[in-house]
Amino acid sequence: MATKPPGIPEGHKANFETLCRAAEHGRLALLHCQDCLTGADAYLVTAVGDVPGSTDKVMSPFAVMVSGDPYERYLPPAPGGGFDKSSLPAGKAWKSCDACQRRGWLHVLNSDHGKRIERCDACERFTSDEQAVDHVHELAVLAHDAMMKGAGL
Numbered sequence: 001m002a003t004k005p006p007g008i009p010e011g012h013k014a015n016f017e018t019l020c021r022a023a024e025h026g027r028l029a030l031l032h033c034q035d036c037l038t039g040a041d042a043y044l045v046t047a048v049g050d051v052p053g054s055t056d057k058v059m060s061p062f063a064v065m066v067s068g069d070p071y072e073r074y075l076p077p078a079p080g081g082g083f084d085k086s087s088l089p090a091g092k093a094w095k096s097c098d099a100c101q102r103r104g105w106l107h108v109l110n111s112d113h114g115k116r117i118e119r120c121d122a123c124e125r126f127t128s129d130e131q132a133v134d135h136v137h138e139l140a141v142l143a144h145d146a147m148m149k150g151a152g153l
């Protein structure tokens with residue numbers, strides 16, 4: 001039996017209405033930002049408002065543009081409830097994973113190799129241990145850079 005999603009949160013509905021009004025008045029802009037958590041470039045849809053008594057404008061971010069292929073990243077709602085997994089490209093089936101909580105990698109103590117990062121064989125998010133290790137290294141660099149930036153270093 002399909003699980004019915006809880007629906008769109010009221011706050012998102014209200015923000016969407018605000019975005020629609022901004023679009024009607026030609027007051028949308030795309031803003032190039034940086035994600036504080038990952039350090040990655042991000043592109044935000046913003047509503048442009050006036051600052052009372054000034055010619056200055058205020059940019060209010062409402063949405064983040066999807067990077068990559070949204071058809072691979074997101075499942076559409078299914079008519080009977082839940083989400084339509086039939087639209088997934090072959091080999092891209094999303095799996096929940098109790099072994100790694102969907103990280104795709106595990107920190108393991110292996111009698112042959114000692115302590116190391118391995119791909120999670122339960123969900124197969126990565127094609128190899130090497131790919132999983134590369135992913136963890138990228139995350140570590142991004143987290144380090146974001147921490148240093150946050151600390152003003």
Ligand SMILES: [Zn+2]
Binds near residue numbers: 102120
């Ligand atoms: Zn897994």
